Amino acid sequence: MATPQTSFDVVFDENNQEFSIIGAMRPESAAELAGCTALFEQSLRTVRGTLYLNVKRLVRLNNIGFRVLADLLIDACENKPGLKISVITSSVVGWSTRKFGTLSAVNDNIIVEQYDADFYPGQAFVEDDAIISLLRTQTKLTWRHERSMLARHGLKPDMAVADICCGIGDFAVLLQKEFEPGRLVALDHAKPSLDYARQVAKDFGVDGIEYVYGDASEMLLEDDQFDFVTCRHSLQIFDRPELILKELFRICKPGGRVYVTNEKNSHCLGEPRGESIQWTYNEVAKIVAHFNHDIEIGPKSRRLMLDTGFKDVKMESFMVTNMDGDPQDFADIIEAWKNLFAGKMATMRGDDPDFIKRFCQGFDDHIFAALHPKGYAGWPIWVASGQKPL
Amino acid sequence: MRAGADQAGLNTFQPLLSVDMDIGVFGSNWAYCDRLSSYVARMISHNRTDSLLFANLFSSAINELLETIFRTHSPSGRFTCSVARSGEIDRVRLSLPADAEVKAFYDTALARLTQSDAPEQYRASLFSEGPLDLSIGLFELAVDYDARFSLDLEIPDMLHITADLALDKAKI
Numbered sequence: 001m002a003t004p005q006t007s008f009d010v011v012f013d014e015n016n017q018e019f020s021i022i023g024a025m026r027p028e029s030a031a032e033l034a035g036c037t038a039l040f041e042q043s044l045r046t047v048r049g050t051l052y053l054n055v056k057r058l059v060r061l062n063n064i065g066f067r068v069l070a071d072l073l074i075d076a077c078e079n080k081p082g083l084k085i086s087v088i089t090s091s092v093v094g095w096s097t098r099k100f101g102t103l104s105a106v107n108d109n110i111i112v113e114q115y116d117a118d119f120y121p122g123q124a125f126v127e128d129d130a131i132i133s134l135l136r137t138q139t140k141l142t143w144r145h146e147r148s149m150l151a152r153h154g155l156k157p158d159m160a161v162a163d164i165c166c167g168i169g170d171f172a173v174l175l176q177k178e179f180e181p182g183r184l185v186a187l188d189h190a191k192p193s194l195d196y197a198r199q200v201a202k203d204f205g206v207d208g209i210e211y212v213y214g215d216a217s218e219m220l221l222e223d224d225q226f227d228f229v230t231c232r233h234s235l236q237i238f239d240r241p242e243l244i245l246k247e248l249f250r251i252c253k254p255g256g257r258v259y260v261t262n263e264k265n266s267h268c269l270g271e272p273r274g275e276s277i278q279w280t281y282n283e284v285a286k287i288v289a290h291f292n293h294d295i296e297i298g299p300k301s302r303r304l305m306l307d308t309g310f311k312d313v314k315m316e317s318f319m320v321t322n323m324d325g326d327p328q329d330f331a332d333i334i335e336a337w338k339n340l341f342a343g344k345m346a347t348m349r350g351d352d353p354d355f356i357k358r359f360c361q362g363f364d365d366h367i368f369a370a371l372h373p374k375g376y377a378g379w380p381i382w383v384a385s386g387q388k389p390l
Numbered sequence: 391m392r393a394g395a396d397q398a399g400l401n402t403f404q405p406l407l408s409v410d411m412d413i414g415v416f417g418s419n420w421a422y423c424d425r426l427s428s429y430v431a432r433m434i435s436h437n438r439t440d441s442l443l444f445a446n447l448f449s450s451a452i453n454e455l456l457e458t459i460f461r462t463h464s465p466s467g468r469f470t471c472s473v474a475r476s477g478e479i480d481r482v483r484l485s486l487p488a489d490a491e492v493k494a495f496y497d498t499a500l501a502r503l504t505q506s507d508a509p510e511q512y513r514a515s516l517f518s519e520g521p522l523d524l525s526i527g528l529f530e531l532a533v534d535y536d537a538r539f540s541l542d543l544e545i546p547d548m549l550h551i552t553a554d555l556a557l558d559k560a561k562i
């Protein structure tokens with residue numbers, strides 16, 4: 001207890017000319033930051049052009065710490081001709097863009113950039129108001145299956161639970177009602193979805209869900225916090241899903257479990273018109289891969305979980321179909337997919353009209369199968385969970 | 391308008407928590423500022439719009455208050471930090487032992503905050519040479535967090551400093 005605690009890490013990555021500070025920096029005196037200062041000065045010698053100061057995960061900083069950093073940056077710019085410094089902040093931290101922003105007024109060669117959605121190309125497709133009703137209907141249909149599966153994967157009442165990439169929060173509301181967790185944090189990187197989620201919870205009179213804005217690949221949630229961490233239909237939107245799994249692993253308590261659901265879209269099916277449907281969903285897998293995402297993760301979940309360090313990995317699959325309640329719900333999902341894949345994505349890829357026409361046809365046929373009195377249409381999903389070793 | 395926490399609204403505030411300790415204990419370890427601010431922030435954030443963002447901002451704000459008090463207080467007596475809430479406003483109330491000199495420090499500092507050039511004064515002291523202005527934390531709260539302060543100097547050998555913060559709606 002006696003020594004002041006400044007719990008931060010500094011790292012210099014020479015390849016990227018990036019100096020990162022992570023954690024909490026609240027020293028009593030500048031002298032406590034001597035190590036950081038020395039590393040910065042040493043790093044600076046190797047830098048040409050632009051130095052990046054990454055403070056995305058610098059959560060706390062007092063004025064003494066800020067002054068030390070400010071002096072270092074300003075001195076560096078004054079003494080090293082041609083040097084530019086780019087300070088990368090995160091909107092998630094709250095105070096840092098404004099605080100570091102004051103540096104730009106002192107020296108023109110210091111610029112402050114708040115990193116955001118641009119980082120993940122796939123987010124452009126999902127951080128969008130139109131996606132809200134799609135997610136709603138999807139969750140309505142998947143919940144029928146998952147509701148009974150969750151307990152098999154270890155979810156119990158009173159647990160501390162986090163739903164990462166929660167979207168519009170329907171799943172969190174259902175969890176809250178059905179499983180009464182002791183704590184429930186729901187995190188997403190789309191503000192419109194979170195606003196919507198808060199409104200839904202309010203409308204349904206559901207209290208106690210903490211809707212949190214954050215980036216799943218660099219969460220500010222502390223280590224070892226949750227008994228059960230869920231992440232549904234979301235590994236597929238990151239080009240490096242293993243980084244997300246690492247974060248899910250980190251926030252999970254030892255002995256707790258992480259639960260993920262993933263798709264394999266090329267396996268969507270329907271009858272009649274099975275061939276056209278199959279062709280289109282093969283193309284879905286390809287177009288998503290074109291944007292560096294993998295919508296085929298489902299059966300790969302076991303390997304991903306094991307590679308992350310989980311043990312006791314459990315896996316099962318289920319099929320959402322047109323016979324789960326109202327077939328129109330299923331048809332609505334497909335219509336939204338058509339707009340996303342054959343609309344936005346195909347246009348962005350620059351596909352020709354003939355291709356787009358055929359691409360659309362498979363979705364229309366899937367809808368036809370779903371609404372046909374003797375038809376059958378399905379969307380398969382894989383559930384995997386693993387335990388973080390004690 | 392930055393000074394003058396609303397006294398009339400006092401009874402609509404619901405107490406959330408209060409931490410009480412000997413000022414000598416508090417003043418013995420700098421790390422208590424960080425720990426106390428993080429603890430208080432975590433305890434009161436869960437039902438704000440975004441619990442994590444709110445806790446970060448709240449912790450940053452009250453840490454500056456606590457660091458100010460760490461450096462400027464009288465040596466013996468009780469130190470209390472309490473938080474009460476009314477709607478969007480969180481009222482942080484700090485009581486500390488204060489002789490005439492300590493009282494004069496806070497009185498002068500808060501008077502400076504009400505001047506129209508407070509933002510310029512704050513930024514100038516942030517980038518000035520030499521030791522940091524002892525009231526920089528108070529400036530930061532007033533300028534960047536839009537805190538409204540009030541000061542009670544009437545009690546012998548004590549002072550109460552109150553800061554009203556509306557961080558949930560702050561566009562920081």
Ligand SMILES: C[S@@+](CC[C@H](N)C(=O)[O-])C[C@H]1O[C@@H](n2cnc3c(N)ncnc32)[C@H](O)[C@@H]1O
Nearest residue numbers: 126135165166167188189190215216232233234
């Ligand atoms: C396909 S949706 C799945 C949503 C929800 N789990 C569901 O099943 O309805 C993917 C979600 O990930 C969110 N997302 C995208 N990038 C993110 C990031 N970097 N951090 C956190 N969430 C992110 C999107 O905003 C979107 O809500």
